[in-house]
Amino acid sequence: MSEQHPTPVSVLGLGAMGRAIADAIHRGGHPTTVWNRTAGRADSLVAKGLALAPTATAAVEASPVIVVCLLDDASVRDTLTPLADSLAGRLVINVTTMTPQQAREAAAWAAEQGIEYLAGAIMAIPQMIGLPVASLLYSGSTAAFDTHRPLLELLGGARFFGSDAGRAALYDLALLGSMYAMFAGVAHGAAMVASEGLPTAEFVAMAGPWISAMTTGLPRHAEYFDSGDYAAEVQSLDFNKAALDTIAEASREQGVGTDVIAAVQTLIDRQVAAGHGKDSFARIFESIRHPADAS
Numbered sequence: 001m002s003e004q005h006p007t008p009v010s011v012l013g014l015g016a017m018g019r020a021i022a023d024a025i026h027r028g029g030h031p032t033t034v035w036n037r038t039a040g041r042a043d044s045l046v047a048k049g050l051a052l053a054p055t056a057t058a059a060v061e062a063s064p065v066i067v068v069c070l071l072d073d074a075s076v077r078d079t080l081t082p083l084a085d086s087l088a089g090r091l092v093i094n095v096t097t098m099t100p101q102q103a104r105e106a107a108a109w110a111a112e113q114g115i116e117y118l119a120g121a122i123m124a125i126p127q128m129i130g131l132p133v134a135s136l137l138y139s140g141s142t143a144a145f146d147t148h149r150p151l152l153e154l155l156g157g158a159r160f161f162g163s164d165a166g167r168a169a170l171y172d173l174a175l176l177g178s179m180y181a182m183f184a185g186v187a188h189g190a191a192m193v194a195s196e197g198l199p200t201a202e203f204v205a206m207a208g209p210w211i212s213a214m215t216t217g218l219p220r221h222a223e224y225f226d227s228g229d230y231a232a233e234v235q236s237l238d239f240n241k242a243a244l245d246t247i248a249e250a251s252r253e254q255g256v257g258t259d260v261i262a263a264v265q266t267l268i269d270r271q272v273a274a275g276h277g278k279d280s281f282a283r284i285f286e287s288i289r290h291p292a293d294a295s
């Protein structure tokens, strides 16, 4: 549809993220209809001129493009299954966090119902939606991504990962997993500092730049991962094992938990026990990728 007549869009789900998305789409000039299971969450949006549908069916029937932003896979199934007839012939853009398998099942269900389907994953918090810093990942219908790219870019950067609907979720959860493990590491370091009664602010101010500097080595890690050739250039797993053992010992001395560090030790120890102590730290990838056979 031309910019003079932007496509009407309906948003199902008005949690913190759904509200931010509906607001950004409306600000982008699209007639926007919203629906939420529990009443009252649309008040601020209605005050801005968005239309509140009395039922999910009415919301679907108001627009050719339906953005779904619910809690999880179960809530998407609960909500969309009874709407199949109304959704047929429309485009569903589902930005609910799901596993790759769940996303593929949702796409297969949509195809059976004659619903065009684009899976989305949001690398942002609600306050970032609509800003360049927000990044959203998509996979599924190529035609939908191409046709509606201007709409998608109202939410943030839009990157397409091909026709496999599960691919956006795969990258989403891989990125989130990286982030959570990193934050857990910082929490461990903060607990060590706090064990001496020190405020953690100074430590955290050092941790950010330190981690950022170390990430310059990540492309080399990808080469190790992809090639399977882990010949160490600098530090070996034997060296890293000694470092991790010392961190764990210091943690115990300080009276803080070793859960985060122990997880890394386990990954290293499996590789060292299998005779790979001279290889690069990047080899812990093999412990994760082949949990039953980490050799």
Ligand SMILES: NC(=O)c1ccc[n+]([C@@H]2O[C@H](COP(=O)([O-])OP(=O)(O)OC[C@H]3O[C@@H](n4cnc5c(N)ncnc54)[C@H](OP(=O)(O)O)[C@@H]3O)[C@@H](O)[C@H]2O)c1
Pocket (backbone or CB within 6 Å): 013, 014, 015, 016, 017, 018, 019, 036, 037, 038, 041, 069, 070, 071, 072, 074, 075, 076, 078, 079, 095, 096, 097, 098, 122, 123, 124, 125, 126
């Ligand atoms: N918030 C973030 O920072 C963030 C970042 C990236 C991705 N996401 C993803 O975005 C999605 C929405 O997140 P959010 O922050 O908006 O979550 P939220 O504030 O907890 O909102 C959850 C939404 O799902 C609805 N819902 C839950 N179960 C339902 C069911 N069985 N049937 C119908 N509706 C149901 C809730 O409706 P009620 O109001 O009726 O409970 C509400 O609209 C999630 O998949 C989340 O992982 C969020």
